[in-house]
Amino acid sequence: MDASSVADQLRVEIASDVDVVQARQHGRELAAGAGFSTGDQTVIAAAISEVARNILMYAKRGEISLGVVANGDQQGVVIVARDQGPGIPDVSRALQDGYSTSGGLGLGLPGARRLMDDFDIASVVGQGTTVTMRKWRRLPS
Amino acid sequence: MDVPILKQGHFLIASIQSALSDADLSQLREKLIERVGRFRARGVIVDVTALDVMDSFAVRTLRDIAHMARLRGAETVIVGIQPEVAFAMVQLGLTLKGISTALDLEEGLAFLNQHTQGRLDEKGERGRIERG
Numbered sequence A: 001m002d003a004s005s006v007a008d009q010l011r012v013e014i015a016s017d018v019d020v021v022q023a024r025q026h027g028r029e030l031a032a033g034a035g036f037s038t039g040d041q042t043v044i045a046a047a048i049s050e051v052a053r054n055i056l057m058y059a060k061r062g063e064i065s066l067g068v069v070a071n072g073d074q075q076g077v078v079i080v081a082r083d084q085g086p087g088i089p090d091v092s093r094a095l096q097d098g099y100s101t102s103g104g105l106g107l108g109l110p111g112a113r114r115l116m117d118d119f120d121i122a123s124v125v126g127q128g129t130t131v132t133m134r135k136w137r138r139l140p141s
Numbered sequence B: 001m002d003v004p005i006l007k008q009g010h011f012l013i014a015s016i017q018s019a020l021s022d023a024d025l026s027q028l029r030e031k032l033i034e035r036v037g038r039f040r041a042r043g044v045i046v047d048v049t050a051l052d053v054m055d056s057f058a059v060r061t062l063r064d065i066a067h068m069a070r071l072r073g074a075e076t077v078i079v080g081i082q083p084e085v086a087f088a089m090v091q092l093g094l095t096l097k098g099i100s101t102a103l104d105l106e107e108g109l110a111f112l113n114q115h116t117q118g119r120l121d122e123k124g125e126r127g128r129i130e131r132g
Helices: A017-033 A040-058 A108-115 B022-036 B056-071 B085-090 B103-113
Strands: A005-013 A063-073 A074-083 A118-124 A128-139 B005-008 B011-013 B043-047 B075-081 B100-102
Touching: A005 A017, A005 A040, A017 A040, A017 A063, A017 A074, A017 B022, A017 B085, A040 A063, A040 A074, A040 A128, A040 B056, A040 B085, A063 A128, A074 B043, A108 A118, A108 A128, A108 B085, B005 B022, B011 B022, B011 B103, B022 B043, B043 B056, B043 B103, B056 B075, B075 B103, B100 B103
Parallel strands: B011 B043, B043 B075, B075 B100
Antiparallel strands: A005 A063, A063 A074, A074 A128, A118 A128, B005 B011
16 A cells, blocks of 8 residues: 555554453554444454454464554555464465364454455465455545 | 353343453353353343454354353343444354344343243242243
8 A cells, every 4th residue: 555654553462362352442442533433443343353363373472553544535444463373374265254274163364354345364384474454434525 | 351140030141241351251151051050040141232342252152152051951042232243243254043132131031031931830840941
C-alpha cells in the first residue's frame, strides 16, 4: 500500500491465551477510534482473535501490530500477525474451511479472511508466517 | 476471571461477566460439568450477553459444555448472543448446531422449564426428562 499512510501503530505480544484477549480488545478500541461501527468492531476483533490463536497454536509466540491506514477517501485498520514459527507448508490448504493440523476447528484463517476486506499470508516453512489483513470504511465526504 | 454459577431450582446459571481467556473458558466447562452432578441439575444456562466476541475456541467450548452436560443428564441453553456477535460467528463459519439457544435469560428459563421436568414432583422424586 504505497499510497496509504499508517498511523497509530500498536504492538501486542502474543505468548499466552490472555494476550489473545488483549490483542482483540486493542483492535476493537482502535477500530472504534477510527469510526468503525460496533458491528465492524466485532468483526475486526473476531478476526484478530483467530489469527492470534493461530500464532499460539502453531508458533507458541509472536506479535500482532495494529494500525490505522488512510487511502484516498477510505480509512482502514491494518492488522499484521507475525511469528517465527514452523510456517505453513500448504497455504492454500490452510485457507480451506475445516482444514486443521492442530485438532482445532480449522476455521481460523478462512474465517478471518471472510471477515476482513484484504487478507494476505506470507509463510516460509521453518521461518515463520505473516498474516496481513485490512478492513476499510468509506470516509464521509 | 471467575464465572459465577448460580443454582436456581434444578437449573444452573452461569453468567459470564466479561471477556474470558481460553483458560477461563476451560475452567468454566470443568466447573459446570462437576456441578451438574453435585447439584443434580437438569438444565444449564450459559449467559453470554457480556461476551463481545465469540471466536472458534469459545464456540467449541460452549459446544463441549452442552454435549458433556447432556451426557450427565442435563440440557444446556446458550442465551444472550448479541447481534454483532452472531453476525461475526456466521462469517467465521461458527455454528452451534444441535445446541439450544434462546434470546435471553428469561427465554432460556422458559425453554428449560418446557424441555426438562426440572421441578421435583409431589413425592420428591426426579421427573423424567423427555427429549425429542
